[in-house]
Amino acid sequence: MRPTTTDQNVRRRNEALAVYLDVALARDTDCVNEAALAALTEGHVQARGHGGQDYPTWVLSRCLLSVQEEARARLFLQEYVGVHRRETSPLPSYLGSLLNQLTASL
Numbered sequence: 001m002r003p004t005t006t007d008q009n010v011r012r013r014n015e016a017l018a019v020y021l022d023v024a025l026a027r028d029t030d031c032v033n034e035a036a037l038a039a040l041t042e043g044h045v046q047a048r049g050h051g052g053q054d055y056p057t058w059v060l061s062r063c064l065l066s067v068q069e070e071a072r073a074r075l076f077l078q079e080y081v082g083v084h085r086r087e088t089s090p091l092p093s094y095l096g097s098l099l100n101q102l103t104a105s106l
Contacts (some may be wrong), residue, residue: 002070011052018056021063029066037063044076051086058095061102074102 017040024031040060047053057080062071066084077099081091091099 002099007081010043010047011050012039014047014056016054017043017091018059022059025059025062025066028037032063032065032066036050044080048080048084049086053080053084054087054095058092058098070105076081 016105017036019039021032021036023035024033032071039062040056040063044053044056044060048057057077061073063078064070077095081095081099085091
């Protein structure tokens, strides 16, 4: 399976990349596609304030953790939750758990 990085809709592209990377993490935590991770990172910066980015942000943070970039994972997640997240619903438990894990490791 290859993600589509040519989709002009950044939200749809982020979702596809997140699913691709989530599956890769489930198969082997040491096997993250660097090009897909770079594309998701770029897409995250473009779309994080548009809503609907909880799942892609969660996957992005987990991927950054898998490549030993804990500080970046923490920063992206804290900025998303604290500044950019547009949903009025409570933070999903999977995202809150990861945020707690990352802030507890300081």
